[in-house]
Amino acid sequence: MDSATSELPARMPLDDAAETGLKIVVVGGFGVGKTTLVRSVSEIRPLNTEEVMTQAGVGVDETDGLVTKTTTTVAFDFGRISLNERMVLYLFGAPGQERFWFLWDRLFSGTLGAVVLVDTRRMSDSWYAVDRLEHHRTPFVVAVNRFDDDASSFSLDEIRQALSLSDDVPLIDCDARVRSSGKRVLITLVDHLYELAMAREMTP
Amino acid sequence: MIRKPVDIGFPDRLYMVTGGRSRADDTTFDLVTLIVSESAPTAGLQSEHVRILELCRHPTAVVEVSAELRMPVTVVRILLADLHAMGRISARHPHGSRPAASLPDSVLLKEVLHGLRNL
Numbered sequence: 001m002d003s004a005t006s007e008l009p010a011r012m013p014l015d016d017a018a019e020t021g022l023k024i025v026v027v028g029g030f031g032v033g034k035t036t037l038v039r040s041v042s043e044i045r046p047l048n049t050e051e052v053m054t055q056a057g058v059g060v061d062e063t064d065g066l067v068t069k070t071t072t073t074v075a076f077d078f079g080r081i082s083l084n085e086r087m088v089l090y091l092f093g094a095p096g097q098e099r100f101w102f103l104w105d106r107l108f109s110g111t112l113g114a115v116v117l118v119d120t121r122r123m124s125d126s127w128y129a130v131d132r133l134e135h136h137r138t139p140f141v142v143a144v145n146r147f148d149d150d151a152s153s154f155s156l157d158e159i160r161q162a163l164s165l166s167d168d169v170p171l172i173d174c175d176a177r178v179r180s181s182g183k184r185v186l187i188t189l190v191d192h193l194y195e196l197a198m199a200r201e202m203t204p
Numbered sequence: 205m206i207r208k209p210v211d212i213g214f215p216d217r218l219y220m221v222t223g224g225r226s227r228a229d230d231t232t233f234d235l236v237t238l239i240v241s242e243s244a245p246t247a248g249l250q251s252e253h254v255r256i257l258e259l260c261r262h263p264t265a266v267v268e269v270s271a272e273l274r275m276p277v278t279v280v281r282i283l284l285a286d287l288h289a290m291g292r293i294s295a296r297h298p299h300g301s302r303p304a305a306s307l308p309d310s311v312l313l314k315e316v317l318h319g320l321r322n323l
Contacts, residue, residue, distance in 0.1 A: 011272075013261075013262035013263075014238070014262055014264070015262075015263075018263040019263075019296045020238075020298060021234070021235075021236025021237060021265050021296075021298045022236065022298065022316065023235065023236050023298075041323070047268065048271060049267060049270040049271040049274075051276055051277045051278060052276040052278055052279075053278070073276075078267055080265075080268075081319070083316055083318075083319025084315070087315060087319060089319070089320075090267065092235075107277075108235075110298060112308055112313075186320050187320050187321065190313055190316050190320060191317065194313040194314065196307075197307065197308060197309055197310040197313055198310050
């Protein structure tokens, strides 16, 4: 098994010809294995950073000069895959919680698509992510992380029902720890995006 | 993974780093905009600017600069805007980074697929 435990370099410069950065976002609840998935396919050790956002309070009359502001900090991990000498794909592990979503446009606009990582023991965590992605019209696939030999639980059909996923959303099993499995998740997503793009381009 | 919080020290420091500014034009630097130094650091530059110029001798994404400097993306955008205004860095912008811009086309996606399959 090609596990993800081998040490990855922390710093590895990109090719000087690198010119196009692309993003894919992995969303899911706490502890579902987002970082594990990012790590298993990344060429660098996943890094983390954060975005601090100040928002003017909603519904406040600004003319009185008393604008309340709220500050939200969202931390996220990311990894990197050099696709060729010009193109580099960044994978972001993003939290699924509610407070994160108002930053989606700001942080992840222009993302190719998203992977919703699901833990069958906490399926409800994924509900919100699926709903928000549909709302943002971000194409996505759903990957069920079958770690801890989670063979006992639900079939993919049952999960599709539980999440009310439409038939055109790809749904697969994965083991986020395994590189080949993580790679298959990404390929499933990009395949799906490709199909969507082809359908769009065929339509006059 | 042991998560190290981004070390922003005390808030005053961030304030000083950016000269009191709290936001840059968001649309200038996407998370995956690749930054490349156009010149070596020179005397008189603020230390954060020096670090960015050293880091970006090879193309480096905005988000990587943020992680390396351990500063929030917002702050890094401001520092990058300074360097850009001084002509010290150039920015290679991502494909279709504008919100609601055209979705990625099949040609680009084919290239991505090819790259992933060759991993």
